[in-house]
Amino acid sequence: MVQLTVCLDSGGEKPLYQQLYESLVSQIRSGALKAGDRLPGKRALAGQLAVAVNTVDTAYQMLAAEGYLEARPRSGFFVLESGGFPAVEAPAFPHRPAADAPQEQEDEEEPCQRFDLSTGGVDTALFPFRTWGRIQRDLLYGEPELLRHGHRQGDENLRRELAEYLRAYRGVDCGVEQIVVGAGVEYLLGLVARLLGPVTAAVENPGYDRSRMILENSGVRCRCVSIDEGGLSAEGLEASGADLCYVTPSHHFPTAVTMPVSRRAQLLRWARQRPGRYILEDDYDAEFRFDTRPLPSLQGMGGRWGPVIYLCTFSKSLAPSIRIACMVLPMGLLGQYQAVFGSYANTVSRFEQQTLCRFLSQGHFTRHLSRMRSVYRGRMTALAEALEGAFGRENIVLQGRHTGLHLLLTLKNGPGEENMVRAARQAGVALRGLSQYYMEGRETCPENTVVLGYASLRDEEIPALAEALQRAWT
Amino acid sequence: MVQLTVCLDSGGEKPLYQQLYESLVSQIRSGALKAGDRLPGKRALAGQLAVAVNTVDTAYQMLAAEGYLEARPRSGFFVLESGGFPAVEAPAFPHRPAADAPQEQEDEEEPCQRFDLSTGGVDTALFPFRTWGRIQRDLLYGEPELLRHGHRQGDENLRRELAEYLRAYRGVDCGVEQIVVGAGVEYLLGLVARLLGPVTAAVENPGYDRSRMILENSGVRCRCVSIDEGGLSAEGLEASGADLCYVTPSHHFPTAVTMPVSRRAQLLRWARQRPGRYILEDDYDAEFRFDTRPLPSLQGMGGRWGPVIYLCTFSKSLAPSIRIACMVLPMGLLGQYQAVFGSYANTVSRFEQQTLCRFLSQGHFTRHLSRMRSVYRGRMTALAEALEGAFGRENIVLQGRHTGLHLLLTLKNGPGEENMVRAARQAGVALRGLSQYYMEGRETCPENTVVLGYASLRDEEIPALAEALQRAWT
Numbered sequence: 001m002v003q004l005t006v007c008l009d010s011g012g013e014k015p016l017y018q019q020l021y022e023s024l025v026s027q028i029r030s031g032a033l034k035a036g037d038r039l040p041g042k043r044a045l046a047g048q049l050a051v052a053v054n055t056v057d058t059a060y061q062m063l064a065a066e067g068y069l070e071a072r073p074r075s076g077f078f079v080l081e082s083g084g085f086p087a088v089e090a091p092a093f094p095h096r097p098a099a100d101a102p103q104e105q106e107d108e109e110e111p112c113q114r115f116d117l118s119t120g121g122v123d124t125a126l127f128p129f130r131t132w133g134r135i136q137r138d139l140l141y142g143e144p145e146l147l148r149h150g151h152r153q154g155d156e157n158l159r160r161e162l163a164e165y166l167r168a169y170r171g172v173d174c175g176v177e178q179i180v181v182g183a184g185v186e187y188l189l190g191l192v193a194r195l196l197g198p199v200t201a202a203v204e205n206p207g208y209d210r211s212r213m214i215l216e217n218s219g220v221r222c223r224c225v226s227i228d229e230g231g232l233s234a235e236g237l238e239a240s241g242a243d244l245c246y247v248t249p250s251h252h253f254p255t256a257v258t259m260p261v262s263r264r265a266q267l268l269r270w271a272r273q274r275p276g277r278y279i280l281e282d283d284y285d286a287e288f289r290f291d292t293r294p295l296p297s298l299q300g301m302g303g304r305w306g307p308v309i310y311l312c313t314f315s316k317s318l319a320p321s322i323r324i325a326c327m328v329l330p331m332g333l334l335g336q337y338q339a340v341f342g343s344y345a346n347t348v349s350r351f352e353q354q355t356l357c358r359f360l361s362q363g364h365f366t367r368h369l370s371r372m373r374s375v376y377r378g379r380m381t382a383l384a385e386a387l388e389g390a391f392g393r394e395n396i397v398l399q400g401r402h403t404g405l406h407l408l409l410t411l412k413n414g415p416g417e418e419n420m421v422r423a424a425r426q427a428g429v430a431l432r433g434l435s436q437y438y439m440e441g442r443e444t445c446p447e448n449t450v451v452l453g454y455a456s457l458r459d460e461e462i463p464a465l466a467e468a469l470q471r472a473w474t
Numbered sequence: 475m476v477q478l479t480v481c482l483d484s485g486g487e488k489p490l491y492q493q494l495y496e497s498l499v500s501q502i503r504s505g506a507l508k509a510g511d512r513l514p515g516k517r518a519l520a521g522q523l524a525v526a527v528n529t530v531d532t533a534y535q536m537l538a539a540e541g542y543l544e545a546r547p548r549s550g551f552f553v554l555e556s557g558g559f560p561a562v563e564a565p566a567f568p569h570r571p572a573a574d575a576p577q578e579q580e581d582e583e584e585p586c587q588r589f590d591l592s593t594g595g596v597d598t599a600l601f602p603f604r605t606w607g608r609i610q611r612d613l614l615y616g617e618p619e620l621l622r623h624g625h626r627q628g629d630e631n632l633r634r635e636l637a638e639y640l641r642a643y644r645g646v647d648c649g650v651e652q653i654v655v656g657a658g659v660e661y662l663l664g665l666v667a668r669l670l671g672p673v674t675a676a677v678e679n680p681g682y683d684r685s686r687m688i689l690e691n692s693g694v695r696c697r698c699v700s701i702d703e704g705g706l707s708a709e710g711l712e713a714s715g716a717d718l719c720y721v722t723p724s725h726h727f728p729t730a731v732t733m734p735v736s737r738r739a740q741l742l743r744w745a746r747q748r749p750g751r752y753i754l755e756d757d758y759d760a761e762f763r764f765d766t767r768p769l770p771s772l773q774g775m776g777g778r779w780g781p782v783i784y785l786c787t788f789s790k791s792l793a794p795s796i797r798i799a800c801m802v803l804p805m806g807l808l809g810q811y812q813a814v815f816g817s818y819a820n821t822v823s824r825f826e827q828q829t830l831c832r833f834l835s836q837g838h839f840t841r842h843l844s845r846m847r848s849v850y851r852g853r854m855t856a857l858a859e860a861l862e863g864a865f866g867r868e869n870i871v872l873q874g875r876h877t878g879l880h881l882l883l884t885l886k887n888g889p890g891e892e893n894m895v896r897a898a899r900q901a902g903v904a905l906r907g908l909s910q911y912y913m914e915g916r917e918t919c920p921e922n923t924v925v926l927g928y929a930s931l932r933d934e935e936i937p938a939l940a941e942a943l944q945r946a947w948t
Contacts, residue, residue: 183821347657
């Protein structure tokens with residue numbers, strides 16, 4: 001394996017992956033890296049450069065797609081001989097044979113597995129087909145004016161329903177004018193990032209790597225702050241030098257910690273210390289709290305003039321393929337938002353906006369949620385009991401029972417997380433180890449712990465699943 | 475009116491509007507600008523600073539929303555007294571009375587006018603309600619797997635249909651893997667901008683100001699290049715120092731020029747001169763060519779390994795509120811796209827993707843287009859004849875008859891564009907003058923010329939409209 005000399009400027013205008021990509025291209029072109037050279041592993045290089053693994057992965061994938069590198073399964077990335085280079089200096093746009101085309105990316109889910117414990121899915125059998133379909137039909141035949149452009153932040157009656165729902169169920173304090181409807185949380189995160197400019201953001205570690213990636217793609221520098229028993233550490237936040245703080249206070253992903261009020265107050269105090277500081281609250285699955293009413297949102301504690309930008313999605317409560325999410329902007333950011341994005345057309349089809357609006361206003365949504373909550377609670381309980389039965393209650397620790405839609409399982413004296421994940425896959429169970437959500441400091445990750453998403457599991461599979469895991473791990 | 479000293483750095487990391495905003499804030503805080511001072515007009519300041527009017531407008535709107543400035547109708551922007559300032563130094567997030575809330579933005583269209591000749595609309599009465607509704611219902615009841623995540627670039631069968639449609643009707647040369655489906659052209663433009671990084675783009679002048687704004691919001695610096703009888707000037711492009719070129723070659727907006735093949739070849743040669751140069755082809759309404767088949771797209775001339783990023787929308791051919799657009803990436807950008815955005819969820823609901831897919835595959839779309847084309851051709855002809863009848867054929871020049879969905883009208887010896895627009899509005903006709911699409915060099919704009927969008931006009935209104943304009947202008 002070769003030794004790389006790469007110098008990245010984390011304060012620079014270019015994203016880190018781009019800097020790394022360009023540095024490697026120039027080393028390959030100059031001959032410093034030769035055909036057949038094996039590049040360092042992604043984790044190793046990420047550690048050496050103190051960047052996210054994703055940064056290195058992005059640069060490597062770009063180089064592979066462009067023919068500089070070759071990815072060999074289970075061996076890593078190798079420099080290709082120069083004959084393989086695209087003719088970058090004198091591109092004549094030849095019609096290359098289709099075989100050269102980059103492959104379509106594979107989805108990271110593994111649908112071929114027998115049991116799916118990934119965390120992205122939902123139980124689509126619970127979807128309210130009849131009601132949703134009836135509302136859609138009524139709208140299509142009865143409301144032709146929905147073919148015209150609607151309000152750019154989202155149709156006003158929908159935003160009114162959302163404001164009322166968020167107030168009643170999440171303690172969000174906002175007016176209709178603060179709500180922006182958009183085609184998914186990822187889209188809205190990108191807007192926030194561009195609105196706030198090239199700031200530095202603190203992100204949770206372990207945490208939701210995709211949010212970090214989106215922020216970084218949009219020009220936000222991210223610093224990892226570790227999670228303790230109260231969620232994101234306030235001291236860590238202070239020390240991070242960040243002016244934006246991305247958190248999941250209702251139900252931290254993936255450790256399932258709910259942030260206590262004292263910590264929430266610390267976060268709000270941090271934001272108040274300097275103008276221009278904001279907290280980005282991602283309330284991604286707070287609808288599924290099984291024991292008590294969830295804590296009101298951090299946004300509600302801060303108030304409508306406060307520093308919290310609140311995000312919520314209908315991916316989990318309706319379906320991932322219905323692309324509706326919403327964001328609540330602080331009053332203090334509204335002028336800036338309208339100045340920058342005020343003339344962007346809304347990204348959600350008005351028929352789907354209005355279907356959701358009636359689904360909310362006619363009370364279907366709260367009934368649907370309470371039905372889903374009860375199904376998921378039953379499934380979580382059945383899964384927990386089956387696992388305790390299979391392994392013995394004294395041999396495992398289960399965390400995250402109060403809020404959905406995943407559990408953390410720790411196997412006492414287990415064979416190590418990596419072995420657990422591998423053995424589970426061989427037994428037909430798709431799941432991820434907790435350490436995969438650590439963007440740095442993996443050595444501090446609790447041992448023998450895996451993440452079990454149960455939303456798309458079928459109830460009748462649970463006994464066989466528990467047995468398969470027990471056989472795989474003991 | 476006060477004299478401003480502002481120094482902007484067009485190569486800087488911060489967008490120009492942000493630099494201008496910050497400069498004005500500091501001048502207000504320092505007392506260099508005093509309460510009651512009137513700021514220069516937007517156009518005057520934009521001319522003085524050599525930036526787009528939109529840049530100045532954005533900064534002014536931000537300052538107004540935050541209470542630094544007050545907008546007085548027909549007089550401009552004035553500095554507010556310091557009592558009106560928000561407490562930026564020590565924000566305590568008080569619950570301010572709702573009366574302080576920034577107003578919801580108004581749509582720029584004027585629905586109260588009797589005749590709507592704006593260019594954003596379509597004739598929604600032509601929408602194929604029955605077919606669209608039947609397909610939607612079939613999918614909702616018959617394809618529950620559509621509730622799950624689909625392919626991140628868009629469902630594969632939809633992309634296959636799009637590739638075939640674009641090949642057959644627009645001469646686009648692409649494989650399924652090059653297509654990205656997204657919730658509107660604005661969203662896709664934002665992705666392109668982030669993909670290419672902080673490049674400099676040449677944009678058409680006159681041209682579509684919103685595209686320029688989106689590019690600038692996403693970190694792309696824009697340089698205006700003037701339009702001649704062949705569209706965007708190749709010499710102007712060369713001189714602009716740009717590495718990205720945004721064009722509407724099929725039907726330039728708003729001058730209606732179709733770019734000839736020789737000019738297209740020049741643009742492709744320009745792109746070939748340097749690696750990393752791209753052309754962004756916005757094929758926003760090429761479906762509505764009335765005389766002959768439209769020229770094949772520039773993308774097709776360049777080929778799938780060529781330098782053209784192709785954008786098209788279904789806003790005009792279906793409805794603005796159905797948010798589906800698509801982009802064809804050059805093969806050479808595919809690896810980079812997948813590395814950066816490959817894991818972003820698609821922004822279009824899968825039910826709408828699949829509805830469009832069946833609408834295309836079952837032949838409804840081409841039938842629908844040919845029906846619309848015939849209605850719009852009839853409307854354009856009726857409008858042209860009514861105008862010639864009202865004004866006398868020798869007194870007006872009409873341009874843009876071959877391609878939809880707007881005409882340019884020049885009134886010989888007219889009272890000046892500004893007077894024409896004002897008189898039309900007083901007579902109940904909403905329209906814009908051609909000079910409003912000039913981002914700079916308005917003095918070169920042809921005189922007495924207005925833009926007439928006829929897509930959302932009703933046929934029976936045409937005689938009264940022509941008469942109203944004739945009375946207003948003579």
